[in-house]
Amino acid sequence: xxxxxxxxxxxxxxxxxxxxxxxxxxxxxxxxxxxxxxxxxxxxxxxxxxxxxxxxxxxxxxxxxxxxxxxxxxxxxxxxxxxxxxxxxxxxxxxxxxxxxxxxxxxxxxxxxxxxxxxxxxxxxxxxxxxxxxxxxxxxxxxxxxxxxxxxxxxxxxxxxxxxxxxxxxxxxxxxxxxxxxxxxxxxxxxxxxxxxxxxxxxxxxxxxxxxxxxxxxxxxxxxxxxxxxxxxxxxxxxxxxxxxxxxxxxxxxxxxxxxxxxxxxxxxxxxxxxxxxxxxxxxxxxxxxxxxxxxxxxxxxxxxxxxxxxxxxxxxxxxxxxxxxxx
Amino acid sequence: xxxxxxxxxxxxxxxxxxxxxxxxxxxxxxxxxxxxxxxxxxxxxxxxxxxxxxxxxxxxxxxxxxxxxxxxxxxxxxxxxxxxxxxxxxxxxxxxxxxxxxxxxxxxxxxxxxxxxxxxxxxxxxxxxxxxxxxxxxxxxxxxxxxxxxxxxxxxxxxxxxxxxxxxxxxxxxxxxxxxxxxxxxxxxxxxxxxxxxxxxxxxxxxxxxxxxxxxxxxxxxxxxxxxxxxxxxxxxxxxxxxxxxxxxxxxxxxxxxxxxxxxxxxxxxxxxxxxxxxxxxxxxxxxxxxxxxxxxxxxxxxxxxxxxxxxxxxxxxxxxxxxxxxx
Numbered sequence: 001x002x003x004x005x006x007x008x009x010x011x012x013x014x015x016x017x018x019x020x021x022x023x024x025x026x027x028x029x030x031x032x033x034x035x036x037x038x039x040x041x042x043x044x045x046x047x048x049x050x051x052x053x054x055x056x057x058x059x060x061x062x063x064x065x066x067x068x069x070x071x072x073x074x075x076x077x078x079x080x081x082x083x084x085x086x087x088x089x090x091x092x093x094x095x096x097x098x099x100x101x102x103x104x105x106x107x108x109x110x111x112x113x114x115x116x117x118x119x120x121x122x123x124x125x126x127x128x129x130x131x132x133x134x135x136x137x138x139x140x141x142x143x144x145x146x147x148x149x150x151x152x153x154x155x156x157x158x159x160x161x162x163x164x165x166x167x168x169x170x171x172x173x174x175x176x177x178x179x180x181x182x183x184x185x186x187x188x189x190x191x192x193x194x195x196x197x198x199x200x201x202x203x204x205x206x207x208x209x210x211x212x213x214x215x216x217x218x219x220x221x222x223x224x225x226x227x228x229x230x231x232x233x234x235x236x237x238x239x240x241x242x243x244x245x246x247x248x249x250x251x252x253x254x255x256x257x258x259x260x261x262x263x264x265x266x267x268x269x270x271x272x273x274x275x276x277x278x279x280x281x282x283x284x285x286x287x288x289x290x291x292x293x294x295x296x297x298x299x300x301x302x303x304x305x306x307x308x309x310x311x312x313x314x315x316x317x318x319x320x321x322x323x324x325x326x327x328x
Numbered sequence: 329x330x331x332x333x334x335x336x337x338x339x340x341x342x343x344x345x346x347x348x349x350x351x352x353x354x355x356x357x358x359x360x361x362x363x364x365x366x367x368x369x370x371x372x373x374x375x376x377x378x379x380x381x382x383x384x385x386x387x388x389x390x391x392x393x394x395x396x397x398x399x400x401x402x403x404x405x406x407x408x409x410x411x412x413x414x415x416x417x418x419x420x421x422x423x424x425x426x427x428x429x430x431x432x433x434x435x436x437x438x439x440x441x442x443x444x445x446x447x448x449x450x451x452x453x454x455x456x457x458x459x460x461x462x463x464x465x466x467x468x469x470x471x472x473x474x475x476x477x478x479x480x481x482x483x484x485x486x487x488x489x490x491x492x493x494x495x496x497x498x499x500x501x502x503x504x505x506x507x508x509x510x511x512x513x514x515x516x517x518x519x520x521x522x523x524x525x526x527x528x529x530x531x532x533x534x535x536x537x538x539x540x541x542x543x544x545x546x547x548x549x550x551x552x553x554x555x556x557x558x559x560x561x562x563x564x565x566x567x568x569x570x571x572x573x574x575x576x577x578x579x580x581x582x583x584x585x586x587x588x589x590x591x592x593x594x595x596x597x598x599x600x601x602x603x604x605x606x607x608x609x610x611x612x613x614x615x616x617x618x619x620x621x622x623x624x625x626x627x628x629x630x631x632x633x634x635x636x637x638x639x640x641x642x643x644x645x646x647x648x649x650x651x652x653x654x655x656x
């Protein structure tokens with residue numbers, strides 16, 4: 001029998017989940033839930049019902065794992081604790097500073113309901129967290145580095161769009177190659193914000209706007225750009241659509257550590273991602289963890305869990321025997 | 329209370345474990361067991377007893393986890409199943425083809441004794457296996473690549489030493505940069521053995537030996553060198569000792585996979601290691617998993633397990649709360 005998946009929220013991430021389910025032969029998409037009028041939502045998969053989120057509890061016996069595809073700012077803090085009362089759930093809550101609070105809320109619901117709730121699944125938090133943790137456990141005497149990019153930052157693109165005279169914009173976060181090389185050399189450098197990443201902005205200005213003023217406003221924007229070396233390119237709307245409509249991302253987690261009786265040997269552990277589509281990769285991670293949520297709940301487990309709590313085997317469609325034989 | 333570790337076998341790996349324990353404040357080295365005359369074994373740590381392996385059972389209540397540092401060819405197939413009857417154990421059994429058989433033997437012992445036995449812990453098998461597994465679960469429609477090096481292959485160095493006229497030798501396995509780049513590009517190439525790695529040999533010949541004959545014999549050696557582009561350098565014993573006495577290694581696990589309704593987006597997941605000391609890094613992985621073996625056994629678990637079965641949190645000295653707060 002397939003694992004029956006529900007998708008709660010149908011944006012970029014929801015579509016990514018829909019697509020990822022097709023690559024996993026032990027899963028099927030059962031239903032999509034939306035806050036919009038379900039009649040107006042057209043899925044990419046045929047013959048799958050779309051329901052309004054208000055009716056979600058009517059379908060609780062049809063779904064093994066509900067995947068929450070809302071945002072971390074306002075959706076997930078409410079939705080995950082609520083839905084964990086009725087479903088095994090997976091979310092991609094990514095406000096790092098609020099994870100302990102979110103964990104506590106979700107754990108309360110899922111412990112009471114006997115369901116499994118996996119939070120903060122994706123690549124950061126998610127696979128990057130795992131790699132930071134594994135590497136620091138292996139090399140206790142060391143230093144962690146996380147670099148992001150090259151990739152589109154939605155938050156920074158939005159910030160540019162709010163500048164007066166800007167029609168549309170896309171911002172790329174780019175790791176500084178020299179900083180990466182310094183880390184890989186084992187020199188364990190101290191790096192400032194400015195030394196780690198640069199920011200590149202592609203901006204469509206309104207006709208007659210003051211380009212110099214826009215550029216200066218972007219470059220001096222506190223929190224978002226002031227601490228970085230920022231480049232601003234003005235382009236046309238056609239160019240933006242043609243050259244910058246993708247949502248690539250990626251990054252690097254590197255640990256540089258020492259071993260030996262005198263710390264004489266250096267080791268570099270590096271994990272990197274180069275992603276054509278940030279939401280589709282995130283969805284792929286989530287779907288693998290949905291398998292884990294289903295299996296763990298079948299084993300009688302419940303409560304809130306993160307990637308740190310899940311033995312790797314639960315993610316794979318292969319049997320334990322097959323894993324040992326083919327992947328170890 | 330500290331986790332009390334025993335080291336069974338005191339070669340490069342055993343010394344690496346001894347060194348790694350010092351970096352983990354929740355562990356202490358309790359005893360070292362050797363097949364040699366214990367009087368002749370000088371540890372790098374003071375005031376730690378060295379016992380003969382024959383007396384190991386006399387110390388079974390003093391040790392929480394025994395780390396087996398013998399070889400995979402003849403030591404571990406006998407030692408791990410035997411010691412798992414009395415101790416929680418960790419080994420680094422690395423004969424990939426014989427893992428299912430080793431697992432079955434060890435599982436029988438450890439299930440009966442109620443102990444936890446972790447096998448095939450290190451970096452390959454070990455961290456590389458984990459990364460192959462995670463990446464293939466996340467990107468089911470993809471292709472795996474493992475490259476080794478640049479690093480010293482003990483087996484190949486030994487093979488050269490058996491060639492007539494050779495005094496000593498060191499062999500480096502080197503991944504081919506063009507092959508790595510082709511994989512990273514997302515083109516998912518089919519690569520032959522020759523296209524993936526080259527082999528570089530540093531050979532000290534006996535005086536008057538026929539160098540051309542040695543070189544030809546090395547390059548045409550079946551299984552070891554015939555399928556590779558091999559370079560042979562003749563050097564002096566002084567040069568060998570000066571420039572090639574380290575045991576560096578490393579490598580790359582790369583998965584290239586596609587997502588999207590038409591497989592239109594490509595993703596690259598890459599994990600790499602650059603290690604100054606192969607045995608010290610392997611030991612560091614083993615020591616982190618010794619913590620896991622101890623904790624799992626305390627939770628009442630038993631039987632044989634591999635890295636696939638261990639939730640990441642068990643490796644870290646940090647509490648679950650601390651992990652979520654600082655590493656997620």
